[in-house]
Amino acid sequence: MKQPQVLVFDSGVGGFSIAAGIRAELPGVELRYLADNAGFPYGDKPEAVVTGRVVSLVRQALAEQPVDLVVIACNTASTVALPSLREAIATPVVGVVPAIKPAAALSANRRIGLLATPATVRRPYLDGLVREFAADCQLTRIGQPDLVHWIEAWVSDPKALPESALAAALVPFREAGVDTVVLGCTHYPLIRAQLQMCLPEVRHWVDSGSAIARRTRHLLEQAGYAALTAATAGPVSAGFTDALPLGLEGFMTRLGLAPGSLTGGWPLAAPVTGAESA
Numbered sequence: 001m002k003q004p005q006v007l008v009f010d011s012g013v014g015g016f017s018i019a020a021g022i023r024a025e026l027p028g029v030e031l032r033y034l035a036d037n038a039g040f041p042y043g044d045k046p047e048a049v050v051t052g053r054v055v056s057l058v059r060q061a062l063a064e065q066p067v068d069l070v071v072i073a074c075n076t077a078s079t080v081a082l083p084s085l086r087e088a089i090a091t092p093v094v095g096v097v098p099a100i101k102p103a104a105a106l107s108a109n110r111r112i113g114l115l116a117t118p119a120t121v122r123r124p125y126l127d128g129l130v131r132e133f134a135a136d137c138q139l140t141r142i143g144q145p146d147l148v149h150w151i152e153a154w155v156s157d158p159k160a161l162p163e164s165a166l167a168a169a170l171v172p173f174r175e176a177g178v179d180t181v182v183l184g185c186t187h188y189p190l191i192r193a194q195l196q197m198c199l200p201e202v203r204h205w206v207d208s209g210s211a212i213a214r215r216t217r218h219l220l221e222q223a224g225y226a227a228l229t230a231a232t233a234g235p236v237s238a239g240f241t242d243a244l245p246l247g248l249e250g251f252m253t254r255l256g257l258a259p260g261s262l263t264g265g266w267p268l269a270a271p272v273t274g275a276e277s278a
Helices: 016-025 047-064 075-088 100-106 118-122 124-133 147-156 163-169 171-176 188-198 209-222 248-254
Strands: 005-010 030-035 069-072 093-095 111-116 138-143 180-183 204-206 236-240 259-263
Touching (some): 016 030, 047 069, 047 075, 069 075, 069 209, 093 209, 100 111, 100 124, 100 180, 111 171, 118 138, 138 171, 147 163, 147 188, 163 171, 163 188, 180 188, 188 204, 236 248, 248 259
Parallel strands (some): 005 030, 005 069, 030 236, 069 093, 111 138
């Protein structure tokens, strides 16, 4: 039986944290990565534009090379575009949501922090998660608008992460006495070590990576794939709708994702716009 193929989609490099989790859990899965960095960031764009870009780009990727599963490794795209994408394609789709439920299960003092993009902390979907899973918790939200940009730059230059500004942004968590922090953007687990240095008193840092890996395993096993951990992990192909980030190969290697074919300016046809595809 051939190796199952999974497409991981994000607006930037954050989805590599999800891809790394899938690779660690399921080394027998062939991974493809697609980043719409020409549209980055999604959080400041109208929902119709985000939906149009996600649906159009994923459909083009599947027309080029079909896969067994699509993972939307972006909180904004997941909360906005999943219904339309599932209507548009026959391939199963997995999305990510902030890990409020596991955070509430871990917190001892019932004080939880959510570190996310400004768009995520404002979304009604998040309020629903809190009501359902963490109604007895005090939730402190930080929507730092620059953090995803800092991390995108950090891929090319580790010195580009402004650690003093990062520490200052996290002060509300210290003041609130949170013992658990939800990393509500897939970019953020990439700098978990730096976040832990800023807030050593936080006991639990929670993200969606392991849950997505488990869900991926479940769906592939349902589809009849076996021995998902037996094969030797192969290289990861990656396409970016704009130029490839500098230092991408070294960054992927550090995450345990052997770089394969890397393509900038994907697709080579006319660029997708929200007006054309929404």
